[in-house]
Amino acid sequence: MALGKHSQAMHFQARAGEKIRNPVLQAALQKARPLFVGKRVKGIASLAEDALDFEQLRTAAKNIRNRTLADLDVWLDIFEARATASGAEVLWARDGAEVSRLVVDIARRHGVTKVAKSKSMLSEEAHLNEALAEAGIRPVETDLGEYIVQLAGETPSHIIAPAVHKTIAEVEALFAKEHGRPLETRTSADIPAMAREARAVLRQHFLSAEMGISGANFLIAETGSAALVTNEGNGRMVTTLPKIHVVITGIEKIVPTLEDLATLMRLLPRSATGQSISNYVSLLTGTKRKGDQDGPEKTVFILVDNGRANLLGSDYQDMLRCIRCGACMNHCPVYFSLGGHAYGWVYPGPMGSVLTPLYTGLENALDLPHASTGCNQCGSVCPVAIPLPDLMHRLREEQHERGLRPWSERLALKAWAWIAGKPALYRWLASRVVRYLNWLADGSGRIQILGLAPAWTAGRDLPVSSSRTFHELYSARKKP
Amino acid sequence: MRLALYVTCLVDLMRPSVGFAALRLLEASGAEVFVPEGQTCCGQPAWSTGNRPLAIDLAKKAIVELEGYDHVVIPSGSCTDQIRNIYPRLLADDPAWGARASALAARTFELTSFLADVAKNDPVASDFNGCVTYHDSCKGLRGLGIKRQPRELLLKVRGLRLKEMPDCEECCGFGGAFAVKFGDVSTQIVDRKCDAITATGADVVVGGDLGCLINIEGRLRRRGDESTRVLHVAEVLAGGGAC
Numbered sequence: 235m236a237l238g239k240h241s242q243a244m245h246f247q248a249r250a251g252e253k254i255r256n257p258v259l260q261a262a263l264q265k266a267r268p269l270f271v272g273k274r275v276k277g278i279a280s281l282a283e284d285a286l287d288f289e290q291l292r293t294a295a296k297n298i299r300n301r302t303l304a305d306l307d308v309w310l311d312i313f314e315a316r317a318t319a320s321g322a323e324v325l326w327a328r329d330g331a332e333v334s335r336l337v338v339d340i341a342r343r344h345g346v347t348k349v350a351k352s353k354s355m356l357s358e359e360a361h362l363n364e365a366l367a368e369a370g371i372r373p374v375e376t377d378l379g380e381y382i383v384q385l386a387g388e389t390p391s392h393i394i395a396p397a398v399h400k401t402i403a404e405v406e407a408l409f410a411k412e413h414g415r416p417l418e419t420r421t422s423a424d425i426p427a428m429a430r431e432a433r434a435v436l437r438q439h440f441l442s443a444e445m446g447i448s449g450a451n452f453l454i455a456e457t458g459s460a461a462l463v464t465n466e467g468n469g470r471m472v473t474t475l476p477k478i479h480v481v482i483t484g485i486e487k488i489v490p491t492l493e494d495l496a497t498l499m500r501l502l503p504r505s506a507t508g509q510s511i512s513n514y515v516s517l518l519t520g521t522k523r524k525g526d527q528d529g530p531e532k533t534v535f536i537l538v539d540n541g542r543a544n545l546l547g548s549d550y551q552d553m554l555r556c557i558r559c560g561a562c563m564n565h566c567p568v569y570f571s572l573g574g575h576a577y578g579w580v581y582p583g584p585m586g587s588v589l590t591p592l593y594t595g596l597e598n599a600l601d602l603p604h605a606s607t608g609c610n611q612c613g614s615v616c617p618v619a620i621p622l623p624d625l626m627h628r629l630r631e632e633q634h635e636r637g638l639r640p641w642s643e644r645l646a647l648k649a650w651a652w653i654a655g656k657p658a659l660y661r662w663l664a665s666r667v668v669r670y671l672n673w674l675a676d677g678s679g680r681i682q683i684l685g686l687a688p689a690w691t692a693g694r695d696l697p698v699s700s701s702r703t704f705h706e707l708y709s710a711r712k713k714p
Numbered sequence: 715m716r717l718a719l720y721v722t723c724l725v726d727l728m729r730p731s732v733g734f735a736a737l738r739l740l741e742a743s744g745a746e747v748f749v750p751e752g753q754t755c756c757g758q759p760a761w762s763t764g765n766r767p768l769a770i771d772l773a774k775k776a777i778v779e780l781e782g783y784d785h786v787v788i789p790s791g792s793c794t795d796q797i798r799n800i801y802p803r804l805l806a807d808d809p810a811w812g813a814r815a816s817a818l819a820a821r822t823f824e825l826t827s828f829l830a831d832v833a834k835n836d837p838v839a840s841d842f843n844g845c846v847t848y849h850d851s852c853k854g855l856r857g858l859g860i861k862r863q864p865r866e867l868l869l870k871v872r873g874l875r876l877k878e879m880p881d882c883e884e885c886c887g888f889g890g891a892f893a894v895k896f897g898d899v900s901t902q903i904v905d906r907k908c909d910a911i912t913a914t915g916a917d918v919v920v921g922g923d924l925g926c927l928i929n930i931e932g933r934l935r936r937r938g939d940e941s942t943r944v945l946h947v948a949e950v951l952a953g954g955g956a957c
Contacts, residue, residue: 607903655771657754689898693904694936696928697931697944699728
């Protein structure tokens with residue numbers, strides 16, 4: 235698969251170790267985690283002000299998404315017809331390579347030399363910036379976080395907070411270098427000033443870019459519109475100033491009506507940033523009309539499959555409900571121990587642990603479905619009730635069914651299960667294990683180095699409290 | 715009422731005192747308690763690794779052993795979740811076994827939820843002089859909805875003070891095989907849990923799942939904390955000298 239070459243998901247273990255040993259990253263993550271969690275708590279609590287209940291609302295949202303996915307082809311046809319009628323063009327892309335080819339073609343035909351981009355994770359799937367640069371077209375990321383990540387030559391580490399892994403000092407170093415000014419000492423009080431500095435630079439790009447590229451949070455079938463949810467206003471610049479606007483989004487992002495959009499919008503910002511509504515919500519339909527002050531002369535929708543259609547009707551269809559809020563990663567103990575880059579592909583956290591193997595190949599991301607404690611903090615906050623741990627578990631089963639688990643693990647499990655099926659043997663072996671552990675602990679009540687499970691004792695002791703198993707003690711007690 | 719105590723493989727191996735504490739509490743609650751002899755492991759390790767055939771074998775074995783009782787009680791949210799929520803799913807394609815799995819699931823309870831919600835008599839009559847903080851284990855909390863029950867029971871213990879830690883619902887990083895497959899990630903997660911526990915100043919951290927408790931105790935000791943005690947909720951409720 236073409237995507238495989240870009241994915242680093244097979245190196246999760248090694249990258250996880252690196253991330254844990256990076257104190258700068260750890261400081262950034264530990265600062266961000268309580269903010270994300272706290273903001274969502276407040277956002278969800280605020281539903282009560284409108285007499286809304288989270289569980290009811292998420293059932294409604296889940297139903298909207300399920301209904302749409304059940305007839306996805308129909309809704310896409312309706313969208314295409316309505317969008318075309320309003321003056322937009324609708325193109326279809328099978329994979330990321332086709333997305334890049336279509337965008338580069340449009341850019342070349344219109345003599346585009348610079349593209350202003352608002353945030354699009356799908357453009358990351360397609361490696362669009364690389365393709366544009368190779369074609370001699372300069373892509374400029376205009377979401378502040380994406381701008382920082384682009385300056386650093388990195389990829390986003392979070393789907394809604396792309397630069398969450400960066401500290402203020404790191405951003406200051408990038409800005410000083412890129413903006414050609416001396417380095418200063420910055421604290422969080424300087425963030426507004428740094429944002430202003432970036433805005434001044436980006437303003438020039440908005441005015442000079444001939445093409446704008448955005449994603450879409452939703453496509454609305456009944457109106458042929460794209461809904462765009464942003465906080466910085468860059469989305470409006472990108473979609474109205476350049477003469478061409480290209481919307482790139484996945485085929486699963488469609489909802490039937492504006493009323494459905496309203497339901498989903500009650501949950502999306504609250505789940506993502508805790509806001510009851512984001513600073514900007516744009517509904518973009520067609521092209522600039524007569525009498526309009528601004529707007530693109532040409533609007534192109536590129537609707538992308540890239541593995542999505544394969545999930546329809548599969549054990550993983552629930553995943554297509556995802557509205558990309560980021561709540562699953564914001565509540566994931568694994569994500570907040572590592573940050574997003576450890577996951578190795580576009581999407582991190584629990585949703586990434588499901589999507590990466592599905593979109594890039596099960597055999598190219600063997601660790602990811604196991605990179606979960608099974609705590610279900612993700613599933614319980616998901617605004618469209620995706621059972622993320624169940625999907626990760628199904629991927630584990632598929633690894634087993636396809637013979638992708640290591641032979642040592644299979645053998646060990648088989649031996650253990652065989653013994654567990656024979657109680658007398660199991661009892662006897664358990665009594666030997668307990669004596670062995672007790673001998674290792676040597677009266678200290680703990681084992682500090684255990685050859686059988688070195689990964690356990692690398693970070694913690696193994697408490698040992700008894701020299702007999704429960705069943706030994708219980709049988710002894712029963713005897714008169 | 716004939717009641718089966720399923721002690722769990724972890725309690726059998728690592729901390730028999732939890733099994734005896736559960737036994738005492740259940741007897742005090744008015745049940746006739748049996749410890750079925752053939753019990754070994756519920757099969758969760760096979761299930762969570764994705765080995766469905768082995769998980770099914772062990773599920774059937776447990777069903778045969780446990781289905782003859784009015785209730786099955788387990789001092790673990792994790793193993794209870796396996797029997798209540800996973801067994802019926804594992805055996806859903808087999809009508810006969812599926813029905814037996816569902817029948818067993820409906821009669822199976824985690825210890826604190828049984829004592830608080832089902833048991834005839836209140837079994838708690840212990841003293842405990844100290845400040846306790848409670849760690850909600852993931853499967854108990856999010857799989858079975860256990861939150862109120864252990865706290866309700868703990869507050870009946872004379873002299874016990876409960877001080878909640880921030881993020882008491884956060885995972886401790888154990889996750890069974892996860893703690894061994896991704897030992898360094900697990901350590902990073904349990905470190906945050908240890909910070910939260912230490913910040914309460916509590917004398918004891920209490921929980922309902924031995925996996926979490928061994929993980930937390932192991933990390934606290936490795937960090938040099940020799941004083942914070944780590945106890946299963948059954949041990950506190952049953953009082954000292956349960957074994």
